[in-house]
Amino acid sequence: MNLFSMNNESLESFKNDVQKQYNDYKSLGLKLDMSRGKPCAEQLDLSFELLDCLTSKEDFICANSLDCRNYGMLDGIPEAKELFAPMIGVGSDEIIIFGNSSLNAMFWTVQTAYTHGILGSKPWKDCGTVKFLCPVPGYDRHFKVTEFFGIEMINIPMTETGPDMDMVEKLVSEDESVKGIWCVPQYSNPDGISYSDETVKRFAALKPKASDFRIFWDNAYCIHHLVDEPRYILNILEEAKKCGNEDIVYVYGSTSKITFPGAGVAVMGASRKNIDSLKSYLGISIISYDKLNQLRHVKYFGDFNGMLAHMEKHKAVLAPRFNAVIDALEEEIAPLGIGSWVKPDGGYFISFNSLDGCAKRIVELCREAGVVLTDAGATFPYGKDPDGKNIRLAPTYPSLDELKKAMEVFVCSVKLASAEKLLSERTVSC
């Protein structure tokens, strides 16, 4: 029965039942973590043999005859460029292979624009107000980077087809201080929404007022599918080229959720003009990244098809976890009308929207019962969710049994917080 349809007495009794249930969970002393998009041990085990790929001294010589153990090859080894270029949809001359962190590559790109500008434009530090558009809910670590550099963040609502493009187009074309937008175009973090073809085309065709406006296209989950016949998003760099707009986008990706989060390979793609300019900056800060790890990935996967085959194994581990979350929500929350969500076809998260203003209380209840969730508000710039309703659920890290238990606590907490809210509103209106 929908919670809104209950009379005060039924609602009070519902709340008391849920409170008892909650107290029981609390007494279990659980320690469960659904806070971050961390692969589980079972996933990490999938890539065990990656670590055993360099077994003879001949293995170290890469396609250009250089020794990968030594200095050099600032932008990566040729084989790694070949392997990863199709992953992020760029040519092998449009890519830089970084270290183990695409977040670090993004931070560095923003920092470089801040201190030195983009393709000869004024450094952002000297531009007065600089603004970024932030589709919300979004990824907290993106927002922290822009906040760090004092960049003003503007919320852009997400729709089922991606960010609200009318708003994006208007702000980008009219305001020269708008210098960038954070995007997770495939299986967005946390909504799991993949941008429609129209959305990608409209991004590619943007006519920014600022020549140094860039789309930060964090394609973190580009091949991280949960379904057998996934829909791929359009290739942004290709579309941008069709519009004569190829310098507008920086594309990022990594193997953090393909091999190892701590020891994968991060990459960045862009037009050759962008790449050449960025490389000239990069060479000041480092001589080369870890090419042995690049080589490991090349030898382990062989080619991009090898990566796709490997992702099937991740899917087999993850799909049941996502199903467990969705099942719990559909069974326990849907009938009560106290929350909404989308079942994602890939990625790492499920985005749960509670009744307005309940997110913080739900997260608090869960924490007190031993289930750690991402902080309420974290999916918004400055940690401020205007409706106080979004909670990011990360189902990958716990075991399936733990996850089911955590979801019991979660749905119980949602019920309790919702009943509390409805009752307190009725009291107020009396």
Add this chain to the structure above:
Amino acid sequence: MNLFSMNNESLESFKNDVQKQYNDYKSLGLKLDMSRGKPCAEQLDLSFELLDCLTSKEDFICANSLDCRNYGMLDGIPEAKELFAPMIGVGSDEIIIFGNSSLNAMFWTVQTAYTHGILGSKPWKDCGTVKFLCPVPGYDRHFKVTEFFGIEMINIPMTETGPDMDMVEKLVSEDESVKGIWCVPQYSNPDGISYSDETVKRFAALKPKASDFRIFWDNAYCIHHLVDEPRYILNILEEAKKCGNEDIVYVYGSTSKITFPGAGVAVMGASRKNIDSLKSYLGISIISYDKLNQLRHVKYFGDFNGMLAHMEKHKAVLAPRFNAVIDALEEEIAPLGIGSWVKPDGGYFISFNSLDGCAKRIVELCREAGVVLTDAGATFPYGKDPDGKNIRLAPTYPSLDELKKAMEVFVCSVKLASAEKLLSERTVSC
């Protein structure tokens, strides 16, 4: 016979002989590289087993029970802190373990000071003129970092005991715009000079006018000895603590020249106050560095003594190379009085000072005969050697046979350039 003592006729004849010799070398079509401080293949082979250290799934769990394959541990795994702390002379709570590049750690530290200041001070970008002291000759990549951020560089002459400390003390204590100094305190790049105890103590006791002045103590060659009983420099952080001055220094090191230049581990040490502040910035830019590579190093070396034992193997490979360079200089150049150098007890370079103004010509002659040296001037800020005499020789990368051949070309080029210079001066003065 000293070249200066020759009459014009003898000098002309000397020059003609050397020119013939040079032409013969040139006709050989050599391809030799003494330009960078790169380990040779024989050295890289020494660490082959490092790559085979992670063989069971239990290996991935580190001292704090966390899985090194996953996200987390921003500042490094506990075991790596224990291993590397004694290498750079700090406590295991005074260290951050970075990725594969100490240059990158230095760049990041300067960038952070530039954009966000140090311990609450004004960001350097807002300080107007910012100056760094640069002991010369020095490391070109240091100078490139400060140049990148528009920092004005002031040459500080090196003496046999380290930088001219009278000059350092005066500038640091009188000029608030002096915010840092680049130091390679043990086996300096390129002179191979180790700072005396007095020099280290004077550094530790500096009373900077600027509270955000830092000593960038790049201890790149801290255990890279070429002699059996090396002299260790004093511990700068300990000395600074004695003076109540512990926040004044950032210490850097790496295994780039211990295991692999492309795939080693870089570290930074400082006071806990500095480290805590830097960690809060670091967490914006990355979730964690490659902890599997940290673990490999821990398992491979066991402890710091294991690293010291490993360095003995490097010494066995490198000492004959350094001897070959010194022998060639002593036999061929010393009698002629046309150059000076110091035989280093460790490190990666030999610093050759030609007659004033001859460095560029010598490097050019070598290049034309197929021997690549570091560009003349590279050892000075902005690439400007005021006396035009310093050439950095990097003997590690070529094989011993190649090196001997390269040194034949080098001494021949020195003779030719010196004779050219002396003859042209005599013509002018006629």
